[in-house]
Amino acid sequence: MYPFIRYATTIAHAALQVKKGNTLGFDDVSEITLRCRLTDIDNFLEMNNGRVLTLYDLGRTDFAVRTGLGKQLLKQRWGLVVAGSTIQYRKRIRAFQKVTMKTQIVGFDARWIYVEQSMWVKGKPCSSALLRTGVTEGGKVVETARVLAALDKSDWHLAPEPWVQEWIDGDKDHRWPPME
Template identity: 70%
Template sequence: MYPYLRYTKSVVDAVVANKKGQPLELDQVSEVTVRCSITDIDPMFEMNNGRVLTVYDIGRTDFIIRTGLAKQLLKQRWGMVVAGSTIQYRKRIRLFDKVTIKTQLVGMDERWLYLEHSMWVKGKPCSSVLLRTGVTAGGKVIETAKVLKVLGEKAWDTPTEPWIQDWIESDKTHRWPPMG
């Protein structure tokens, strides 16, 4: 089951943080803390790999609310889509572990926003995911320049790390549709 209560709490917390004058700039890192619960675990008493991706939704939502993007999504009647991902698991997250989710914008091109999420327990990284996300209007991904303009931001000038650029390039050669 989707963690609706935890998700709703994170939305309320992000809205309250903005009202308290704690918004984020696009180049800042969002941090949200959750606890691994009984509904998150698999038979090995660790967070299920599918649940990891679902819990990352909480971090992404905090980031888009606190940067002001969520407000513009509603105002402009836009949506947001995940169009690709790559994930690494390095350390198990056990039942009742306190987990910090960090989210940051790590790259941008004409069409896509690249977000990196990571989960940390006791100061140690457990997993990370790189996402290709896009803002949509009428079911189509719109240019990031338009998104930046409504956010009152100038062009993104932070260089994309080489490993991210390599992933972007390699994904262009990924076979689609998959072999059936």
């Protein structure tokens, strides 16, 4: 089940941070902490890989609210989409461990915003994800320039880092399952 209470708590906490003046720029790193709950673990008593991806939603939500993107999403009636991802797991996260999640933008192009997220336990990286994300309107992706203009960041440019560009290029050759 989707962690709606955690999601709502993340929004409330991020909004409180904004009210206190703890906002983020698009070039900043968002950090939130959480605990691995019993509802997050699998039969091996570690955080389930699917739950990791779900919890990364919380990090992107904190980032969106604290950068002002969340306010523009509401104002413009925009949505968010994940159009691609790749993830690596390096260390198990066990029940009740305290997790620090980091979220940052690592590049954008005319259509997509590339986000890197990672989970850390006791200063050690446990997983890292790279996501192709976009802002949507009426089911279509909004051009990045329009999103940046709404945030008064029209002059901000961040070409994808080389490792991100390699993933973008490699993903163009991804074979889809054959049509039946």
